[in-house]
Amino acid sequence: MHTDSVRCLNPTGFHNMVYHEWGSAENDRVIVCVHGLARNSRDFDELALALSRDYRVVCPDIVGRGESDWLPAGQVYGLPQYLNDINTLLARLNVDQVDWIGTSMGGIIGMSLAALPNSPIKHLVLNDIGAFVPATALARISDYLGDKRFETIEAVEAYMRNTYVAFKDLSDSQWRHLVKHGCKPLDDGSYCLHYDPAIAQATQAAVQDVDLWPVWSAVNIPQLLIWGEESDVLQEETVRKMQANDKLDLYSVPGVPHVPSLMESDQIHRVQQWLRDHRK
Incomplete structure (x- = not known):
């Protein structure tokens, strides 16, 4: 794994976005993996290692998370900033096209980029995120965000095991x-948790239904939709409507709520195989 950073612009200055790479920098097949709202790039370590046999794999810490800088006080965490930062990263990578794996928030970022004219994204993997997110799910997520403190590392683990119940089968x-x-x-x-507590404030202020149907409808590339069948973020009704798109393949994960970890061997293999099947 190689670690680097790129300088990105925000309304009052610059911040650094850290990213980790696996595989050969000479490989022109590039895949970008982007994490969820309160997570970070290291969630993808096992998947990235597996994909690095075929790809140059790039996993950024979105601003405010992991090793990346936090935004200056008063600046807004939201999609416009994330899209600008990713565009800066793609310019740094100097590639014409990429594939994309996005977990939850990372899927919304990827979907938004893939919907734009002349998008560099050629294949899109959406991990438990779709064209509609109900406010009730966002309210649940906002409840566990915040400026939390833990006395011991064991207390952190207990909190994470209790919070990320979809990861129950991890070792x-x-x-x-x-x-x-x-x-x-x-x-x-x-x-403390490895993200800016201001992210919680931005999320709590934006708890409402998120209708992404117009965005998703503009995505005209092969897609793999990973669905935790017990997910409150990606509900069955949304999945069934999305299946009307003949460029979408569905991978259902029974008994799993939001969000599949992509750290389990069967999940890694399924993503890897879908990407290989769609290689041109």
């Missing part, structure tokens, strides 16, 4: 990986 070593990269130590010996 203890996988949980330790998530905990290691999902929190950071503070000067007083306690721990």
